[in-house]
Amino acid sequence: MDTSISSSPLASCHAELGARMINFGGWNLPVEYSGLLLEHQATRQAAGLFDISHMGQIRAQGAGALAALESLLTNDPAKLRMGEGHYTFLTNDQGGVIDDLLLYRLGPEDFLLVVNASRHEEDLRVLRQAQSNRALFQGDPGTKAGMALQGPHAEPILSQLLPAGATCPLRNTLKESKLLGIPATIARTGYTGEDGFEIFASLEDGPKIWRALLEKGKPMGILPCGLGARDSLRLEAGLPLNGQDLSPEITPIEAGLGSFVDLSRPRPFPGRAQLEQTKKNGARRTTIGLVGQPKQAPPRHGYPVFLSGKQIGEITSGVPSPTLGYGVALALITTPAPACGQDLEFEVRGRRVPAKVSSRKFLLKK
Amino acid sequence: MNTPTDLLYAKTHEWLRQGKEGSTVGITDYAQSALGDVVFVELPKSGRKVSAGEVVATVESVKAASDIYAPITGEITETNPTLSADPGLINREPYASGWLFRIQADAGKNHALLSASDYSDTLSS
Numbered sequence: 001m002d003t004s005i006s007s008s009p010l011a012s013c014h015a016e017l018g019a020r021m022i023n024f025g026g027w028n029l030p031v032e033y034s035g036l037l038l039e040h041q042a043t044r045q046a047a048g049l050f051d052i053s054h055m056g057q058i059r060a061q062g063a064g065a066l067a068a069l070e071s072l073l074t075n076d077p078a079k080l081r082m083g084e085g086h087y088t089f090l091t092n093d094q095g096g097v098i099d100d101l102l103l104y105r106l107g108p109e110d111f112l113l114v115v116n117a118s119r120h121e122e123d124l125r126v127l128r129q130a131q132s133n134r135a136l137f138q139g140d141p142g143t144k145a146g147m148a149l150q151g152p153h154a155e156p157i158l159s160q161l162l163p164a165g166a167t168c169p170l171r172n173t174l175k176e177s178k179l180l181g182i183p184a185t186i187a188r189t190g191y192t193g194e195d196g197f198e199i200f201a202s203l204e205d206g207p208k209i210w211r212a213l214l215e216k217g218k219p220m221g222i223l224p225c226g227l228g229a230r231d232s233l234r235l236e237a238g239l240p241l242n243g244q245d246l247s248p249e250i251t252p253i254e255a256g257l258g259s260f261v262d263l264s265r266p267r268p269f270p271g272r273a274q275l276e277q278t279k280k281n282g283a284r285r286t287t288i289g290l291v292g293q294p295k296q297a298p299p300r301h302g303y304p305v306f307l308s309g310k311q312i313g314e315i316t317s318g319v320p321s322p323t324l325g326y327g328v329a330l331a332l333i334t335t336p337a338p339a340c341g342q343d344l345e346f347e348v349r350g351r352r353v354p355a356k357v358s359s360r361k362f363l364l365k366k
Numbered sequence: 367m368n369t370p371t372d373l374l375y376a377k378t379h380e381w382l383r384q385g386k387e388g389s390t391v392g393i394t395d396y397a398q399s400a401l402g403d404v405v406f407v408e409l410p411k412s413g414r415k416v417s418a419g420e421v422v423a424t425v426e427s428v429k430a431a432s433d434i435y436a437p438i439t440g441e442i443t444e445t446n447p448t449l450s451a452d453p454g455l456i457n458r459e460p461y462a463s464g465w466l467f468r469i470q471a472d473a474g475k476n477h478a479l480l481s482a483s484d485y486s487d488t489l490s491s
Contacts, residue, residue, distance in 0.1 A: 031429075032429075035403060036429060037402070037428065040428070228428065295406075295450060295451075296406075297406055297408060298405065298426060298431075320405045349424065
């Protein structure tokens with residue numbers, strides 16, 4: 001395994017901004033600039049800009065690309081229209097999650113996969129192994145600069161960098177355009193629960209776009225945001241993190257994401273039989289939302305969860321929610337799942353703390 | 367980073383101020399800054415006997431839960447009652463109103479705490 005640390009193409013921008021950096025899956029990335037809480041609030045109320053250069057991009061292109069993806073992914077790529085994207089899973093033979101990713105259709109036989117940094121090499125290996133035409137899948141780590149612009153003011157900020165007359169892509173679509181005259185791929189998606197965009201450009205041009213977005217967004221309250229805020233924002237939005245809420249031992253159905261497993265199509269994909277069985281007979285485990293209380297120890301990854309004094313599972317991700325003022329968490333538990341509103345406990349440093357079962361959509365939407 | 371010269375320090379980023387009613391303990395400016403905004407504090411019970419290096423408290427930010435170690439061996443005599451309502455005091459005044467607990471040192475026990483300048487050296491190395 002490669003243990004060297006990759007530097008982001010936006011590293012010079014982070015140094016200028018005085019970011020605190022950490023090693024995240026082999027990438028040296030900002031964890032915090034002005035402070036996690038400020039960054040979190042800026043994204044909810046105005047806009048946040050995140051370095052996502054570590055996110056992998058794999059292009060599946062050429063005759064047979066659609067058939068190859070249909071035979072590997074849980075959501076049906078044939079249902080995507082040109083320019084459209086959806087969330088999907090690459091699963092193993094047991095139906096466990098190798099990676100969760102966004103798949104965009106650029107043409108009839110032309111797709112872009114945006115994958116997790118930590119699974120990028122593994123994804124490429126699995127995709128190429130399953131497909132005799134290895135040339136179909138291209139895209140090594142670290143070849144693009146990537147950034148996510150997220151928040152209610154994302155659209156007015158991005159619009160200022162687009163060519164005159166051009167508009168932002170619509171939700172869940174992607175388009176090739178220019179920002180400041182620089183070629184860029186823009187997808188309207190994100191990992192924060194807010195409106196926003198993921199933008200990819202060349203390694204050399206990335207810093208120019210990053211700096212321009214911060215400058216244009218300044219009057220509207222934009223802040224550069226680190227991995228700390230990225231994690232608290234995604235968890236408040238109930239979005240899963242691969243390696244915690246998803247793993248090769250957890251199926252999408254157990255993770256509560258069965259709606260991204262399309263069994264209405266004929267073609268098999270890895271683990272399909274197991275997932276079909278699970279959908280028919282019910283899963284042995286399921287993922288619930290869990291909320292704590294203000295002034296109580298917050299839920300964290302790995303804490304055991306109890307119902308009526310009996311352990312039923314454990315927290316896969318937990319955080320004291322900056323927006324709500326109490327802890328929110330996802331927990332993987334044995335079925336049958338208790339109803340929303342039911343009292344539970346989780347264990348913190350040998351002590352039981354009260355909690356309730358909740359929807360995983362923790363935020364009240366405006 | 368602010369590191370007052372009249373205090374003693376542990377390598378694990380606690381400070382200790384010796385006084386008449388025992389010693390007061392808190393976390394350093396460096397520690398509060400690294401941790402970020404504190405949202406929850408768990409303090410030891412008064413009367414608990416602790417050994418130097420033992421985990422006695424937990425300070426939590428949005429990011430993480432951090433263990434706090436007893437800088438000396440002794441008995442906990444008091445904890446800061448205002449922190450449960452306003453844990454952010456630890457960020458705002460780490461050496462004053464953000465103190466964590468008081469400890470009465472066991473007689474005859476030597477401690478191995480650092481001076482302000484020696485502690486500052488551990489941060490830059």
